Amino acid sequence: SVGQPIECNAAVAYAPNKPLTIEKIIVEAPKVDEIRVKVLKSALCHTDAFTLSGEDNEWPASDFKPVILGHEAVGVIESVGPEVTDLSIGDHVIMLYTAECGECKFCIDNRTNLCIKVRSTQGKGVMPDGTTRFKNLKGEPIYHFMGCSAFSEYTVVSKHSAVKINKEFNLEQAALLGCGVATGFGAAGYKGIGAAKKGNQITKGSSVAVFGLGAVGCSVLEGAKAAGAKKIIAIDTNDNKEAWAKEFGATDFVNPLKLKEGENIVSKLVSMSDDGFGIDFTYDCTGNVNVMNDALMASARGTGISTVIGVAPAGAQISVRPFYLIVGRTWTGIAYGNIKGKSEMTELIQASDSGDLSLDKYVTHRREFTDINTAFEDLHSGDCLRTVFNY
Numbered sequence: 001s002v003g004q005p006i007e008c009n010a011a012v013a014y015a016p017n018k019p020l021t022i023e024k025i026i027v028e029a030p031k032v033d034e035i036r037v038k039v040l041k042s043a044l045c046h047t048d049a050f051t052l053s054g055e056d057n058e059w060p061a062s063d064f065k066p067v068i069l070g071h072e073a074v075g076v077i078e079s080v081g082p083e084v085t086d087l088s089i090g091d092h093v094i095m096l097y098t099a100e101c102g103e104c105k106f107c108i109d110n111r112t113n114l115c116i117k118v119r120s121t122q123g124k125g126v127m128p129d130g131t132t133r134f135k136n137l138k139g140e141p142i143y144h145f146m147g148c149s150a151f152s153e154y155t156v157v158s159k160h161s162a163v164k165i166n167k168e169f170n171l172e173q174a175a176l177l178g179c180g181v182a183t184g185f186g187a188a189g190y191k192g193i194g195a196a197k198k199g200n201q202i203t204k205g206s207s208v209a210v211f212g213l214g215a216v217g218c219s220v221l222e223g224a225k226a227a228g229a230k231k232i233i234a235i236d237t238n239d240n241k242e243a244w245a246k247e248f249g250a251t252d253f254v255n256p257l258k259l260k261e262g263e264n265i266v267s268k269l270v271s272m273s274d275d276g277f278g279i280d281f282t283y284d285c286t287g288n289v290n291v292m293n294d295a296l297m298a299s300a301r302g303t304g305i306s307t308v309i310g311v312a313p314a315g316a317q318i319s320v321r322p323f324y325l326i327v328g329r330t331w332t333g334i335a336y337g338n339i340k341g342k343s344e345m346t347e348l349i350q351a352s353d354s355g356d357l358s359l360d361k362y363v364t365h366r367r368e369f370t371d372i373n374t375a376f377e378d379l380h381s382g383d384c385l386r387t388v389f390n391y
């Protein structure tokens, strides 16, 4: 079928807050600088649910186009378009919603991973030439998502949006490296990559507070442990998360709903810091702007760094008294853990091989791809880190 359209199953989102429709679609052949991938494993990330809810700035309910979601995935290249030289048919690839072209202003800047080569068309759900490679059997275009669209048996992505990995690497764990766990682990900083590239590496003996214990939050905990942090405080409103927080390296667990009279999460965290000036590194992994404000305020006077990782609903804003910044706190944000997906994936795989990143612990549910709608329920069950789909 090289060069020919493929008919296959896909899970299509036709409207916000509606279940995905499992149906046959047509996947066109890859064009210049594109590859067609047979998806092998993918996982459901909260961001897929976020977009399906209509809260996504770039995919609002008011202008919801039919789309194939999914951005955390691994597959095998089925065919390549013209001018694709460093990827071949048969290669195993992890999809990269933050591409790495290696040549743009951001790719040649050591500090950031925010490649712009395909980002603008990606946000519109089309390939770089402005058109889609998907259509349904009525011939209507189906749009792409985050440059990946993994919730289809076959997908087409830019050659810049895929990184080749060793065929022996566990496929379920490879899929996870496509988003959540790379995002949190990179945000902690690891051996000079991720947040380290911005000077925000968690330091040995420091204190860390992580709000929100999903896959992202738990991988921040692992990063903090690998960095030698002394106090790693895991925060979540669900007490059941305490056990796995400890598994991932937390030294303390705090439930903000169970504080003493007159105490709030900021005063609680500040009181837990050694010197009473606040926590050295704090992270929001919830997407809730009130939590982001708390995370900033709980960070240490003079030297604290608070990082926004969670994705907030369209229009939501953060706000604190400017004085908190005047007295030395840094408020920052991060995308895909500031990991350059092509040139730094090896480090993440080595982190997994060395046990610093325990990928197997994040696979808490498995489902057949065609049962994907049930997986959205898993997300709300409170005991789910990742549901991995088998194709």
Ligand code: AHE
Pocket (backbone or CB within 6 Å): 045, 046, 047, 048, 055, 056, 057, 058, 059, 098, 119, 179, 180, 311, 312, 314, 334, 335, 336
């Ligand atoms: N379209 C969304 C973007 C929200 C957002 O911040 N996305 C994250 C990835 S979430 C993955 O689970 C991100 O890294 N963004 C960087 C980028 O290039 O978009 C919105 O809210 O507008």
Ligand code: ZN
Pocket (backbone or CB within 6 Å): 045, 046, 047, 048, 071, 072, 179, 180
């Ligand atoms: Zn994600």
Ligand code: ZN
Pocket (backbone or CB within 6 Å): 099, 100, 101, 102, 103, 104, 105, 106, 107, 114, 115, 116, 117
């Ligand atoms: Zn680039």
